[in-house]
Amino acid sequence: MDLESIPGVGAKTARALDELDDPEQALENGDVAALARAPGVTVGRAARIARGAIRREHDDPGGFLATDRAREIYRQVLSLCQDRTVTDYAAHRLETLYPSPRRSRIEEVQDFSRRAIERDPHPDVLEAFEGVEPLERPGDVRVRDRCLATTDAERYAEAREAIPEISVEIVEDAQGLAELARGYSTVVAIDESFAGVEVEGDVQVRPDALADPADVVPERPLAFFARNRERLRAAVAVHRAVGRGGDTDSQLNATVDLDALEHGLERLDDDGTVAGDPELDRLTVAVDDLDAVAGVAESVANDRLREAIEERDVTIEGADLLSLVERGAGVDSLLSRELADEFAAAVEAARKHLIDALDLDVGEAELARHVFDDEPTFPVERDENATARLREELTVARDRRAAQLKRDLAADLAAQREGAHDLVRSALELDVELAVARFARDFECTMPEFVWDGDDGDEETGFAIEGGRSPVLEEPLEEIEPVDYAVSGTTLLSGVNSGGKTSTLDLVASVVVLAHMGLPVPAKEVRLRRFDDVHYHAKTQGTLDAGAFESTVREFADLATGGEGSLVLVDELESITEPGASAKIIAGILEALAENGATAVFVSHLAGEIREMAAIDVAVDGIEAVGLVDGELEVNRSPVKDHLARSTPELIVEKLAQEGNAAFYDRLLEKFE
Known part of the structure; x- marks a missing residue:
């Protein structure tokens, strides 16, 4: 189809429509919601494009409304229908309905109208429409903590087109992978030749990665659902309200599992991260609070040790004091000799506070114990190297958990993306039908009988x-x-x-x-x-x-x-x-x-x-x-x-x-x- 042959569609708009999965089908169906998904095309603009496509399809010459007053009457009756919509989309969608002299177009809309006037505009359904809007593109998604790696220039171009959200790098060998692994948290090697290569860092060899972009970049589907979460929830509410009203003729498109969709949306935060996972929450809090908790643990140890020192009378023989001074020893040696048990108890209290406050598991707790050394010292201070190792371990565990949850949730939601579009589109189209139904009821309307050209009389x-x-x-x-x-x-x-x-x-x-x-x-x-x-x-x-x-x-x-x-x-x-x-x-x-x-x-x-x-x-x-x-x-x-x-x-x-x-x-x- 030559998109520029549609009245009102120029080269720029045609290029935007070409980015849709099936622009011809959207135009044939007058699908304003689908047309509005094209870059830079508003719902109002989509309605005008759909109207132009309808005119072309039915070979409609236009000009049915030949005078200003005729056009005014049309705007008035159209407005009466639009006043009975809930969504802005439905109001724009009604603008694709226009008076036509073509029998094919009249009968096409009459079929729609006969279905519409059978609908039940139940108040619960109308209330549920609040918040239903056409789904939006989430915008550009950029992921900077991972990259794709290949040795082949053609494969490089293919990867950039398939997964534009992350960087694609060309490397010559395993050493190149190792260098990338030092700059990225995850490197995905997409060449079969890298199979069996062992490189330090998170390097995954996945020749099939381009076939499943959502697994490599789960942020792609998650960003879409996060951006449209409230719209989808509203569409689900419409569907459920229709079901409660018993109007089986008004059931929305059922290609999506509503329970699974709702559950997936509940697990998704506005920023596209996964919510509601206790383990991820635990690790996130542990990483965020590590420094503060370690500081409190230091205070716990020092407070206990200070109390022990204040309560003890320490007697040192002159010869012993002389020996300590000659060896250059200080208070640490004195603690080791006189307060060894109290020091050990204080350090143990610091370790316990650190482990309990961060809710660390067994393996993490073992690392945490090294944050406070057994060697007596006063004041007690954490070992920064051990703290850094614990932080790194917790961060890696957190990121690994988050990545796995993203992949799992993205896989669940990605399978429902098309169904989600159908659900919202069906809800929006139902609003159009209910507006016609309400107009017909409010003005006690009937379907007219046409005497077509060539009929007797x-x-x-x-x-x-x-x-x-x-x-x-x-x-x-x-x-x-x-x-x-x-x-x-x-x-x-x-x-x-x-x-x-x-x-x-x-x-x-x-x-x-x-x-x-x-x-x-x-x-x-x-x-x-x-x-x-x-x-x-x-x-x-x-x-x-x-x-x-x-x-x-x-x-x-x-x-x-x-x-x-x-x-x-x-x-x-x-x-x-x-x-x-x-x-x-x-x-x-x-x-x-x-x-x-x-x-x-x-x-x-x-x-x-x-x-x-x-x-x-x-x-x-x-x-x-x-x-x-x-x-x-x-x-x-x-x-x-x-x-x-x-x-x-x-x-x-x-x-x-x-x-x-x-x-x-x-x-x-x-x-x-």
Whole structure:
């Protein structure tokens, strides 16, 4: 696949996508989460790329939303779905759903929507989504305490590509390995020729090392899981919440062992080190506390020895004192002769404190005993060489233990990496589905029925809405009166001011846009044709100047000559110029649209005049006001077919005629006939 052929994908983005394991599959599936794993590609950018790929796959020319108001309706209904997501990912993912004229795309999303509206958006599941985000790359992992060694230049290049996290060195022989071992804690020789070579230090001969990078550099998988630990825990929580809710249809991808994944994450610290191992903790504390504990042990010995000296009366014969002085002996000799037992007890107390405080095992304890020498001295001081040997032993044991734990945990988690991606992706996609399910429930939606091109009766079908409620109205759903409305061909919609004509156009636009997105629509039942595009012209504020008027007429001229398959919704076009001229222009536009087979609804207060001027029979529907109640219009919101609705002034005059001076008001009423 030529990635640069996707709309919006340039050379730089194509190179980033090429780093994915299977970019073509991700693009075919509209997998925003997978696309967002490409370097430098945000979730929002991934959604736009996926949308471009979908358009190309379905040979979608775009431009379905042909006017600003049509695009505004789309943004409003999309926003209503996005408002019902929990994760930012799902909100971006919904942007891959757009109104399309292509049957293949509509049916593809309809399959998704039918599954979605069966979901149960249980509160526990929605709460569990907090913290679920697409998995991230951990960034560059660099390990400096070990290296790979080889004698071959080609093998060197292969090693650098396979395991870039550690240094790769070229050596000539075993002596070169020995030199590396003095600078690295571990050297991994990857040539078979080094088998059987004995070199001082931690030198491992592993010709198969490049086949199992995680064993050589367990930090690689551990860094990934450490970076995404909370995201994975949140995804696991979603899965378990779904299970508790009993919605088996919503079960997430089960290619990962949840218990094993959770256990592995519990053993992992934020910095990628292994946590929760008592032996590693013991060795780490021993290395960190060795100097401090040895200092306390010195004090233990000296305090005991000082007390012993203070409590003893030591008598020295003159000859003995002379002999000690002549030999150059000092207090050490005196201690050896007079306080040998007390000194031994003091040193033993220091050793015991050192061993107990550091919780040393038998072998380590034997080394620790050499930290305090048996030779009497005061004050008692540790042997720095012996202390260094003990520290080295503990450090090696700690590092060996940590390395083994890393390898074990990395092996456990590395096997679940792909499953972890599936788990998070499934959780995120479930949020998308639940958003659609919540939208469908909140607006009492149904799946629309399309009359496809070539089906019987297609040429006579525009749209038919039963029990529709506009989702873009700000009133609560229960306060919106359901509307029934069906149109085939071109129609004028008349009605009183504030009677709901514009709301009816908004309902029609919302239903048609949602249907062509493949989503459920806010109505009891909907049947419609497949439209090529939607032209929704909102009411113009004030009369247009000559230039704007010319531009508007040109736009309708283009539509009239190529509008077959279009849905045209126009709200009070007569406001563009004088009423008399407007009626003539609208009549001409309706004639052209009717000839081209477009479906059109024109809201107008000049419906009667337009019908008289048109050279064809123009259908006129009316939103009828049934009367005035306390000064407020009482309106039947569903348009009445083939009925020119009475105006608000006519209703007011009729009301006045009933109250008095009937002769005058009856004369006025005659003018409306």
